[in-house]
Amino acid sequence: MSNFTLEWVIPKERAGKDIKTFLSEEHISRRALTDIKFAGGTISVNGKEENVRYFLDEGDRLEIVFPPEPVNPRLAQEHIPLDIIYEDRDILVINKPPYMSTIPSREHPSGSVANALAYYYEHQGSAKAAVHIVTRLDRNTSGLLLAAKHRHAHHLFGLQQKEAIIHRAYEAIAAGTFWKKRDVIDVPIGRKQTSIIEREVRRDGKRAVTVYEVQKQMKDAAFLKIKLETGRTHQIRVHLSHIGHPLFGDELYGGPMNGMMRQALHCSELSFFHPLTKKEMFFNAPLPQDMQMLLEELEIRG
Secondary structure, eight states, rough: OOOOOEEEOOOOGGOOOBHHHHHHHHHOOOOOOOHHTTTOOOEEEEEEEEEEEEOOTTEEEEEEEOOOOOOTTOOOOOOOOOEEEEESSSSEEEEETTOOOOOOOOOSSSOOHHHHHHHHHTTOOOOOEEEEEESOTTTTEEEEEESSSSHHHHHHHHHHHTEEEEEEEEEEESSSSOOOOOOEEEEEEEEEETTTTEEEEEESSSSOOEEEEHHHHHHHHTEEEESSSSSTTHHHHHHHHHHHBBBTOOGGOOOSSOOOSOOEEEEEEEHHHETTTEEEEEEEEEHHHHHHHHHHHHHHHO
C-alpha cells in the first residue's frame, strides 16, 4: 500500500494563502510538516513539488504525501483474531474481549490488541505503520475500542479528545440497591500511595465525573448504563466502589466475586466524528456472554 496521501482542490475563498497556512488550518501538525520535509514525504501543487511558502491559487490541486511511519521493532507481531466492527483507510473500531490488554505491559507483555494489530497491518495489506490506540480499555473490561491507522488520524482524534467529543457509554453490573435512578459522581481520583495499580478518591487527585443511570434494579444488584465526562484510570470502578456499589467481579475494589471472574464492565457505545470525512459515527456492541449470564442469574433471584 502506498504512503498516506491527502489532496485538496483550492476553493476561491481560500486562494492566496501559502501552503503552510493552508495546512495549519487543516490541522496538519508542525511535526508532520517537518517529517514530510525531512523524512521522505512530498508536497506538490498540480503535480509539481513545492515548498510551504508557495501561494495557492483557486483551482490548484494540492497534494501531500506523508513519509512511511517507523514500526516499533519491540512490538511483537502476534496472530490473534480481532473482532473488527468497522475499518476504512483511516480508522479501526474493535470489540475487545475481556482478559486482553490494550497494549503490552510488564505483567502482560504479549497477547494485546496492539500485538494483534501489528500482525494485522503486516499481513492484511494495510500500510506498514505504527499502532495508534485512541481509546484504551482495562485488560478485564470488554467492549469498543478505537484505533487510528496513521499518525495524522491519531493527531486529529487527539484534538477531538481535548474537546471531549469522543463519547463512550458503558454497561455495568454493580452491587447493592441504588436509591437514585440517576446520579452524577464528581469526586477527584488519584493514585493510591501504597500501590502502582490501584486508584482512590483523594483531595489532591484529578477531577473525575461519572454519570450513571439504573437500567434495572434487582435484589442487591443493579444493571447500569454509565457515561464519563472525564477519563481517569479505573474511574468507573473507583467511583462506584466509593459510593458503596462496587462492580461484580472487581476484586481490586471490593466487588462481589460470585458469578464473575472479572469486573462486570463493558464499553457498549462509541461515537465520534471521522477525522477525515467529518462524518458523525456511532457504534454499539452487545453485552458479552459472561455479563449476560450473570444478569440472567441475578434477575432470577429477584
